Amino acid sequence: MATNNWWKEATVYQVYPASFYDSNGDGWGDIPGVVAKIPYLHSLGVDVVWLSPMYDSPMHDMGYDVSDYENVLPAYGTVQDVERLVAACHQRGMKLILDLVVNHTSDQHDWFQESRRSKDSDKRDWYFWRPPRYDKDGNRIPPSNYRGYFAGSTWTWDEHTQEYYLHLYAKEQPDLNWDHQPAREAIYNSAVRFWLDKGVDGFRVDTVNKYSKHTDFPDAPITDPKSEMKPAIQMWCNGPRIHEFLREMYDQALAPYGDIMTVGELANTPDPKQVLGYVGASAKELSMVFHLDIGHIGMGPSLEDKYIFHPWKLTQMKSIVEKWQSFVEGTDGWTTAFCENHDNGRSVSRFASDAPEFRERSAKMLALMMVALTGTLFLYQGQEIGMINAPHNWPIDEYRDIEGQGYYREAERRSASGVDTTRKDRLMDGLRILARDHSRLPMQWNGSPHAGFTTGTPWMRAHDLYPEINVQKQQNHPTSVLSFWKDVLRLRKEYRELFIHGAFEVVDYGNQDTFCFIKSRDGNRALVALNFTRESQPFTQVKNVANMKMLISNCKEPVLETLQPFEGRIYVS
Structure with missing residues (x-):
């Protein structure tokens, strides 16, 4: 157990x-x-x-x-x-x-300042430096065609040492090279042990599955001929050494301090079996992770269209909640809500x-x-x-956000150039929601x-x-x-x-207006009924609550057969 x-x-x-x-x-x-x-x-x-x-x-x-x-x-x-x-x-x-x-630092961190000082620096390998490529006309181009999270290339040219450095996010956030053991040891000392020695009880671990890259940095497939940069998430999410790195961090920097809580930000990992590799107690990596799907509801399907709003249906939320509620049942893993x-x-x-x-x-x-x-x-x-x-x-x-501003300025340029004249307005509509x-x-x-x-x-x-x-x-x-x-x-x-340990089951999956689910454990049951609309909806689970008591509702005078607009109730037995 x-x-x-x-x-x-x-x-x-x-x-x-x-x-x-x-x-x-x-x-x-x-x-x-x-x-x-x-x-x-x-x-x-x-x-x-x-x-x-x-x-x-x-x-x-x-x-x-x-x-x-x-x-x-x-x-x-x-x-x-x-x-x-x-x-x-x-x-x-x-x-x-x-x-x-610890996927990246600031470009003002002493480590990076030393790394960029010269190609012979003893910290050169703490970050990813690569020589330029050249196109058929002899123009210098980045080592690969990757699009970063904040729009633009993942590579920035450094005039001083005449090489590019990698940054998945802003150019001021160069990625650390976890493949280099001295860098990992410094991370454990400076970012982890320093604060555990101060008495903190754990960490939310940013971008936890991006530490291991495919370091040959092959070009990503061409998905949009009009754009020079391509989405390349597969080149840095769940890379070849990621579990090795997380087990090492657990063994060397976390476990010696006792039952330390870690919750990883786990992006682009849709397979529950793959997620269990991170959160199973026997894996000795992380306590739990955030599966970011619920935050992505309404977002565009690609990195490029992230902030173009897409209308969504309640069944999408139900499938996401069900997936990440049920994937740990019968395992030694744990989940988040x-x-x-x-x-x-x-x-x-x-x-x-x-x-x-x-x-x-x-x-x-x-x-x-x-x-x-x-x-x-x-x-x-x-x-x-x-x-x-x-x-x-x-x-x-x-x-104020650098990401939203980056997307908006890119949309302005595309709209002004005639490439996509409606993009700026569509993007602003998305930003107002997302x-x-x-x-x-x-x-x-x-x-x-x-x-x-x-x-x-x-x-x-x-x-x-x-x-x-x-x-x-x-x-x-x-x-x-x-x-x-x-x-x-x-x-x-x-x-x-x-509530915290019970098994989860959706009971009205196809309904686009209400979300009803059952929690059960050791013979006890709870039924949760939620109306996600502005209209009253029939309560389809009346028979299921015949022998249950209503624990709580967010309406003053709930009516058994009807869920009022945005009403929620919990029944228990």
Whole structure:
């Protein structure tokens, strides 16, 4: 039987430090601000705080470009502030995990600065350097034709040493060469052991399946003759040595510290059997992973069209939830439950309705879905008060994210050149739903200027509706979204065997309006019924709940045979 590790029954709350709470009025959230809000998070009922990158960084990609793993961005605070945050969590029986970003560093990291100093540098092999190729006309071209995640080539020319270096993301984020053992040892010392020695309890592991590349870097197949750069995810996801690397990191850097929690960001791995290779306890690699499919709902099918919105059907969500709920049954693996993070739009706006008459009920309906799912539950800051996407009338200038901006500028060029005259408008429509910026708006604490996030000028504009949607307004209101989350998190623990560990089964798969599923364990059952539409829908599972009691609903007066718009209910027996 699988071990019931402490992290399996935990509820994790993700803090995006730039946008959480600013303690000193400089417009940036900071770690003392997180410390100040730990009593709030404790009262909510969360067990673990996940702190997104707070390391020293030039902030080209909001801290996912680390220039020093052993220091903190001055705007966020100091290493001592992180130690105080560890203590504040531990004093309340809570845990703290950090973001581990070790696929790449900043180009300002000492390692890369030394690597680019000369071809003879002892750190040259810590990154991927390759000579240029030349086309038939003698023009210099990159070593391969790969398109990066932020638009543009994955290769940047370095004039000083006359070679290209690889970066899957921004040119300021060169990829580390995990094939080079001295680089791996430095990563374990600087990025992992340094913080475990400070008392942190684990890591969310960024881009976890991209460390092992096909280092001969063959050209990717031509999928779009009009574009010089091609999607090439298969060249760097789940590469030939990835499991070797993760087992080594577990054995050498994690296991000596005890039962450390790790949750990997696992992209482009649709086969559950392949995922079990990462999360099986016997694999000794990761505690669990995020399967990113739910975040990709509504996104385009390719990297190039990621932010071109595609309408979706409820059966798509059902199949994703079912797949990643059931794949660990009968195994020694573990799974996760989430529908928001720092890389996606807000769940209320994406999956339900943020219209004024529906947004609170929508937030509660999604909460009911989440708390009943098997696995470790993850909430994102503001989800507990029903925060929503930025208003549709905000212009592109209000969007700060490097990825969204890169896609938009590329679309502008293509529209202007006549290659695709409608692309800019279509892309903006997609960004209004899908952009990473929506989740990065300042946390809405109260109705004072800038939502109480800062007394200064915020780095990013607060949502226009913060006077209506904020913590203070909901704190002592018994029917608020915040109060509802507190209630359902208590129920999740009360029914932990059923909700956290139970077997999952969809019972209305073909229905495009309602999502009903059963959780079962040791003879006990729960039925969860969710209406994802603006209209009342027939409750098709009436017979199945004849001998069950209704545990909770997000409607004041539920009617047995009818699910009201965006209603959710849980029955138990």
